[in-house]
Amino acid sequence: MLSHAEENYLKAIYNIGLHTGKSVNTNLIAEKLSTKPSSVSDMIKRLSDKKLIDYKKYQGAILTSYGKKVAVNTVRSHRLWEVFLVDCLNYRWDEVHELAEQLEHIKSDSLVDKLDAFLKFPTHDPHGDPIPDKKGNVNHHKNVMLSSININESCIVVGVKDSSSAFLKLLDRNSIALGSTIKVISKEPFDNSIHVKMKGNKQSFTISQQVSNNLFVKKI
Amino acid sequence: MLSHAEENYLKAIYNIGLHTGKSVNTNLIAEKLSTKPSSVSDMIKRLSDKKLIDYKKYQGAILTSYGKKVAVNTVRSHRLWEVFLVDCLNYRWDEVHELAEQLEHIKSDSLVDKLDAFLKFPTHDPHGDPIPDKKGNVNHHKNVMLSSININESCIVVGVKDSSSAFLKLLDRNSIALGSTIKVISKEPFDNSIHVKMKGNKQSFTISQQVSNNLFVKKI
DNA sequence: ATAAAAAGTTAGACAAGTCTAAAAATAATT
DNA sequence: AATTATTTTTAGACTTGTCTAACTTTTTAT
Numbered sequence: 205m206l207s208h209a210e211e212n213y214l215k216a217i218y219n220i221g222l223h224t225g226k227s228v229n230t231n232l233i234a235e236k237l238s239t240k241p242s243s244v245s246d247m248i249k250r251l252s253d254k255k256l257i258d259y260k261k262y263q264g265a266i267l268t269s270y271g272k273k274v275a276v277n278t279v280r281s282h283r284l285w286e287v288f289l290v291d292c293l294n295y296r297w298d299e300v301h302e303l304a305e306q307l308e309h310i311k312s313d314s315l316v317d318k319l320d321a322f323l324k325f326p327t328h329d330p331h332g333d334p335i336p337d338k339k340g341n342v343n344h345h346k347n348v349m350l351s352s353i354n355i356n357e358s359c360i361v362v363g364v365k366d367s368s369s370a371f372l373k374l375l376d377r378n379s380i381a382l383g384s385t386i387k388v389i390s391k392e393p394f395d396n397s398i399h400v401k402m403k404g405n406k407q408s409f410t411i412s413q414q415v416s417n418n419l420f421v422k423k424i
Numbered sequence: 425m426l427s428h429a430e431e432n433y434l435k436a437i438y439n440i441g442l443h444t445g446k447s448v449n450t451n452l453i454a455e456k457l458s459t460k461p462s463s464v465s466d467m468i469k470r471l472s473d474k475k476l477i478d479y480k481k482y483q484g485a486i487l488t489s490y491g492k493k494v495a496v497n498t499v500r501s502h503r504l505w506e507v508f509l510v511d512c513l514n515y516r517w518d519e520v521h522e523l524a525e526q527l528e529h530i531k532s533d534s535l536v537d538k539l540d541a542f543l544k545f546p547t548h549d550p551h552g553d554p555i556p557d558k559k560g561n562v563n564h565h566k567n568v569m570l571s572s573i574n575i576n577e578s579c580i581v582v583g584v585k586d587s588s589s590a591f592l593k594l595l596d597r598n599s600i601a602l603g604s605t606i607k608v609i610s611k612e613p614f615d616n617s618i619h620v621k622m623k624g625n626k627q628s629f630t631i632s633q634q635v636s637n638n639l640f641v642k643k644i
Numbered sequence: 645a646t647a648a649a650a651a652g653t654t655a656g657a658c659a660a661g662t663c664t665a666a667a668a669a670t671a672a673t674t
Numbered sequence: 675a676a677t678t679a680t681t682t683t684t685a686g687a688c689t690t691g692t693c694t695a696a697c698t699t700t701t702t703a704t
Binding site for chain 2: 682683
C-alpha cells in the first residue's frame with residue numbers, strides 16, 4: 205500500500221517523463237512538487253527500493269512498469285474525480301484541481317471503476333485531458349497548440365496545457381471553453397501575440413503567446 | 425488544518441461521549457481506534473493544546489464546542505459519502521464504511537455541502553444513522569431496540585447499532601433491511617432470543633439477543 | 645582540460661504519529 | 675487503611691516525510 209506522497213512522486217515523474225521521454229531530474233521533480241531536491245533524493249531511494257522506479261545515483265529516475273501502472277491509475281482517478289466535481293457537484297473547471305489531488309489517493313479496489321461507470325465512462329476530464337481506461341491505455345493529446353495555427357485557419361479548443369486557476373479564469377473571461385472554435389486573423393511578430401475571432405462572435409481580440417502556447421487545439 | 429488522525433480521535437471521543445454522556449477514558453478511545461492507550465495519551469495532549477478538548481491528567485477528555493463542531497462535521501461528511509457510495513456507485517451497505525472513513529477527511533470548504541445538495545439533502549445514511557445538517561444539528565435515534573418490543577407488537581427497522589460487515593450481511597441473509605416490518609411472535613427466556621415474522625413473509629424465524637440488541641426500531 | 649556552475653546527495657535535525665516498557669495515579673478489594 | 679488491580683502517563687525508540695547546510699558528482703564554459 206503506497207502513501208499519498210509516494211503516489212504524488214510517481215505521478216510527477218510520469219508527467220515530466222511524458223514530455224521529455226527520458227530519465228527525470230531531481231530538480232524538476234522538486235519544482236513540480238514544491239519541495240526540495242534533498243527531499244526528492246530521499247524519496248527516490250525509497251521508490252527505487254520498492255521497485256517503482258529505476259534509479260542510479262546522479263542519473264535521474266525512470267518509472268518501472270509497476271511504477272507506471274500506479275502513476276496512470278492515480279491520473280485516472282484524478283481525472284475521473286474532476287469530472288464528478290464539475291458534472292455532478294457543479295464546481296467550475298478552475299476549482300477542481302486541489303480537491304482531485306486529495307480524492308485521487310482514496311484506496312479501494314473498486315471505487316475508481318464504479319465512479320467511471322457512474323459517470324458513463326467519460327473520455328476526457330474538464331480540462332480536455334484524456335482519462336486512462338481501466339487497463340491504463342491513454343489517448344494522449346496530439347500536442348497541436350493554438351500558437352502553431354496559421355493565419356486564416358480555424359481550430360477547435362480541445363484542451364489546456366496549464367490548468368492553473370489563473371489561466372482558466374482568464375479563458376472564462378474571454379469565453380474560451382473546450383469546444384470553442386477560434387479563427388486566427390493575424391500574428392504580431394514583435395511579441396508573438398495573435399489576433400483571433402471566436403465563432404459566433406463579431407468582436408475579435410488579441411491573445412498573448414503565453415496563452416496560445418497553453419491551448420491544445422484541433423485544426424478544422 | 426487538522427490531520428486525519430486528529431479528526432478520528434475527535435470522532436471517537438464524540439461517539440463514545442454520546443453514549444456515556446461524561447468524560448471519556450483513554451482505554452475506550454484506544455479500543456475504538458485500535459491503538460494503544462499510550463498513543464491516546466500523547467494525542468489527547470495535542471488536542472488539548474489545540475483547544476479541541478478539555479483535559480486534566482488522569483481525568484479523561486471532553487470535547488470543547490470547537491472540538492464537537494469538528495467531530496460533527498466529520499460525521500456529517502462520513503454519512504453523506506456513505507449515501508453517495510450506496511445510492512450512486514451501487515455499493516452494498518456492508519461495504520461502505522472503510523471507504524467513507526477515507527473520504528470523510530477530504531479538506532474543502534464547499535465539498536460536503538455540494539455533495540449534500542447533489543444527494544438531495546438525505547436525512548439518514550444507509551445504516552439509518554441521522555446525517556447532521558449544515559449547522560451541526562442532529563436528530564439522534566430514540567434508541568428503541570428490537571429486543572425491547574413486546575410480544576404481538578410490530579415495529580419498523582429504522583437503524584442498526586452495529587454497522588459491521590458481518591452483522592449487515594447476516595441481516596441481508598434474513599432479508600432484514602431498513603423499513604422492514606417485524607412482528608414479535610414469542611420470546612425465549614433461556615437465551616433471550618425472539619421469534620419474529622416479517623411482513624409479507626409466511627415463514628417466521630428466530631433472532632438472537634445479539635441481533636435484536638443491535639436493531640433500532642420504531643413501534644407501530 | 646581545467647575551473648566554475650549546476651545538479652544531486654548525504655548528514656543531521658525536526659514533527660507527527662505510533663509503539664513497548666516502565667512508572668505514577670486512581671480505583672477496587674479485602 | 676493497606677494492598678492489589680486497573681488506568682493513565684512518561685520515557686525512549688521508530689517511521690515517514692520534510693528541511694537546511696555541507697559535500698560530491700556531473701555538466702558547462704572558457
